[in-house]
Amino acid sequence: MLIVAGTLYVDPARRDAYLASCAEAVRAARAAPGCVDFAVSADLVEPGRINVYERWESDEQLLAFRGSGPDAEQVTAVLGAEVHKFRISGVEAP
Numbered sequence: 521m522l523i524v525a526g527t528l529y530v531d532p533a534r535r536d537a538y539l540a541s542c543a544e545a546v547r548a549a550r551a552a553p554g555c556v557d558f559a560v561s562a563d564l565v566e567p568g569r570i571n572v573y574e575r576w577e578s579d580e581q582l583l584a585f586r587g588s589g590p591d592a593e594q595v596t597a598v599l600g601a602e603v604h605k606f607r608i609s610g611v612e613a614p
Contacts, residue, residue: 524582524604
């Protein structure tokens with residue numbers, strides 16, 4: 521199991537537009553083989569921050585989905601990012 525999580529930073533005035541441009545990618549990810557969960561959302565405190573959370577069954581399935589990657593407009597809108605991939609060895613109830 522893999523978790524990809526972190527933050528993206530965009531111009532606060534463009535955050536809503538950026539998130540709207542992600543909707544189709546979220547739908548596609550959630551329908552992709554091996555995707556357990558996928559979310560991109562506005563942070564409640566920082567106006568230019570976007571939180572990213574993904575859960576995948578395997579590296580291969582994550583990479584198959586990533587294939588084409590984000591479009592050029594999305595890439596240029598990101599002013600900063602801190603996103604990491606975590607390998608999970610076990611899952612249990614909190």
